[in-house]
Amino acid sequence: xxxxxxxxxxxxxxxxxxxxxxxxxxxxxxxxxxxxxxxxxxxxxxxxxxxxxxxxxxxxxxxxxxxxxxxxxxxxxxxxxxxxxxxxxxxxxxxxxxxxxxxxxxxxxxxxxxxxxxxxxxxxxxxxxxxxxxxxxxxxxxxxxxxxxxxxxxxxxxxxxxxxxxxxxxxxxxxxxxxxxxxxxxxxxxxxxxxxxxxxxxxxxxxxxxxxxxxxxxxxxxx
Amino acid sequence: xxxxxxxxxxxxxxxxxxxxxxxxxxxxxxxxxxxxxxxxxxxxxxxxxxxxxxxxxxxxxxxxxxxxxxxxxxxxxxxxxxxxxxxxxxxxxxxxxxxxxxxxxxxxxxxxxxxxxxxxxxxxxxxxxxxxxxxxxxxxxxxxxxxxxxxxxxxxxxxxxxxxxxxxxxxxxxxxxxxxxxxxxxxxxxxxxxxxxxxxxxxxxxxxxxxxxxxxxxxxxxxxxxxxxx
Numbered sequence: 001x002x003x004x005x006x007x008x009x010x011x012x013x014x015x016x017x018x019x020x021x022x023x024x025x026x027x028x029x030x031x032x033x034x035x036x037x038x039x040x041x042x043x044x045x046x047x048x049x050x051x052x053x054x055x056x057x058x059x060x061x062x063x064x065x066x067x068x069x070x071x072x073x074x075x076x077x078x079x080x081x082x083x084x085x086x087x088x089x090x091x092x093x094x095x096x097x098x099x100x101x102x103x104x105x106x107x108x109x110x111x112x113x114x115x116x117x118x119x120x121x122x123x124x125x126x127x128x129x130x131x132x133x134x135x136x137x138x139x140x141x142x143x144x145x146x147x148x149x150x151x152x153x154x155x156x157x158x159x160x161x162x163x164x165x166x167x168x169x170x171x172x173x174x175x176x177x178x179x180x181x182x183x184x185x186x187x188x189x190x191x192x193x194x195x196x197x198x199x200x201x202x203x204x205x206x207x208x209x210x211x212x213x214x215x216x217x218x219x220x221x222x223x
Numbered sequence: 224x225x226x227x228x229x230x231x232x233x234x235x236x237x238x239x240x241x242x243x244x245x246x247x248x249x250x251x252x253x254x255x256x257x258x259x260x261x262x263x264x265x266x267x268x269x270x271x272x273x274x275x276x277x278x279x280x281x282x283x284x285x286x287x288x289x290x291x292x293x294x295x296x297x298x299x300x301x302x303x304x305x306x307x308x309x310x311x312x313x314x315x316x317x318x319x320x321x322x323x324x325x326x327x328x329x330x331x332x333x334x335x336x337x338x339x340x341x342x343x344x345x346x347x348x349x350x351x352x353x354x355x356x357x358x359x360x361x362x363x364x365x366x367x368x369x370x371x372x373x374x375x376x377x378x379x380x381x382x383x384x385x386x387x388x389x390x391x392x393x394x395x396x397x398x399x400x401x402x403x404x405x406x407x408x409x410x411x412x413x414x415x416x417x418x419x420x421x422x423x424x425x426x427x428x429x430x431x432x433x434x435x436x437x438x439x440x441x442x443x444x445x446x447x448x449x450x451x452x453x
Contacts, residue, residue, distance in 0.1 A: 183295050
């Protein structure tokens with residue numbers, strides 16, 4: 001055990017953890033909107049819209065995240081019209097490519113979580129709202145969405161933790177996140193176990209915090 | 224389409240071999256995972272707190288740390304650990320383990336943590352009366368376990384295990400960082416030499432979709448088989 005290396009690498013890894021958290025939070029926020037949009041599309045009665053939303057979540061849940069990042073980072077640059085458009089400013093940055101891939105990926109899982117949450121809402125609750133003369137729109141925003149969010153909290157907590165682990169793939173497109181820096185230190189010092197303990201410990205700490213935060217929210221919004 | 228031709232002109236046969244490799248690694252990793260689950264599930268269910276703790280550390284650490292980090296640990300630390308063990312037996316030559324073994328072990332340990340949780344849940348949800356009835360009928364411990372508990376447990380576990388299989392299948396793409404030529408690595412090589420990453424990575428995505436689709440169909444059949452009588 002090389003304790004000196006562990007102590008020396010700790011601040012570096014902690015700095016890299018900030019990058020990981022940034023990637024995680026931005027992609028979760030974008031992914032939540034994508035997920036909500038596609039969950040609503042899934043509940044649409046129009047079969048084409050419905051199938052389109054199903055196809056999206058099927059493809060993104062059925063393929064590895066690594067493939068998705070590579071298609072966006074290496075693949076999209078090949079399209080001439082994209083390279084000359086304003087989108088190129090975003091797509092040439094590995095940071096944004098990683099976030100797009102993460103957001104689309106977590107969006108697919110989130111849409112499934114929210115869809116099943118919407119479907120478990122008892123019809124009686126919606127009917128009660130209707131009989132009180134509340135408009136459909138307000139029922140949706142004030143009744144259905146809050147209940148769905150409460151229902152999906154446990155599953156969404158798991159998704160956040162999966163996404164935290166998913167952000168480690170950003171290191172494959174040259175980003176120096178926690179895993180990226182850990183790999184760099186391992187390959188320069190050849191002390192994999194020490195670095196694994198420190199980096200793994202930071203990841204575990206983050207999982208622990210997320211886990212407890214979700215538990216707290218579950219308690220707060222339980223009825 | 225020429226890019227996918229078999230033989231020297233295209234990448235068809237290479238990608239086909241890579242797909243077989245992905246399947247082979249996934250199955251090996253899944254089986255290694257089952258062996259880990261076979262060790263850690265009894266520990267989780269044990270009456271002794273210290274044994275519970277060991278199993279809990281295993282599942283919590285592995286499920287809380289990114290797969291890629293575990294793979295790097297094995298990739299950089301694997302041969303060192305083997306050499307350390309070998310040196311205790313007086314063998315001091317350099318030992319290199321190949322990417323297939325490292326990869327399947329890394330992924331296997333990860334899938335084992337998920338399988339452990341699933342087996343634990345499944346065994347705990349079997350009716351207590353089943354254990355008691357088996358005891359009353361004078362079955363030996365061994366027979367109780369293999370003839371009564373395992374068949375019932377499998378019925379409950381298979382739907383969740385199919386999720387683990389999907390996760391394992393997708394995780395194998397991460398082994399490409401160690402240089403093992405599976406779908407992802409082969410697409411990387413092909414994309415590099417043809418300068419057509421969009422096509423090859425999209426094709427890799429299609430291959431993975433196909434694998435998940437076919438395996439879902441097969442697992443559904445298994446599920447039906449083990450739910451006979453329910």
